Amino acid sequence: MLAVRYGRNREQIADDVAAGLADVAPLGRFALANPDIVERLRSNAPLNEVDPSTLYGGGADGYTDYPALAHA
Template sequence: MHHLGDDELLASLREAWPTALLVVRYGRDRDGIAADIDKGLADIAPLGRFALANPDIVERLRADAPLNELDPATLYSGGASGYTDYPTLSGA
């Protein structure tokens, strides 16, 4: 479900939804990742661009470490440029 910001509507959907609810909020920042779960509005918070740019996303979130920014030019485009290995906290 793509949600644009009406938390009251989302709360009523959450109440009526029979299974796990995943809410996608495009453009959210790091602090917003778990906000819908914390508020009881969703069961799953997709990590999207955060996970693509941070192969160690779990460790970074646990350590409250800075996140790498996603460079769209590193995404697979079918040409010579494609996935780029982003730095990890351990430097590996």
């Protein structure tokens, strides 16, 4: 089962799973901008903002240069 809604914020991405409407919550752009998305969600860390100008541009910008969480 999969339910997709666009434009949701961090607090809303798992609503469909919690409500029993879906088995998976799509992360889309959140995953593109956060190479460590699982760790960020687990620790409630801030998410990197997506730079839309780099999406699907044919280069590495926006795909390989988003920062990961710093480990102290």
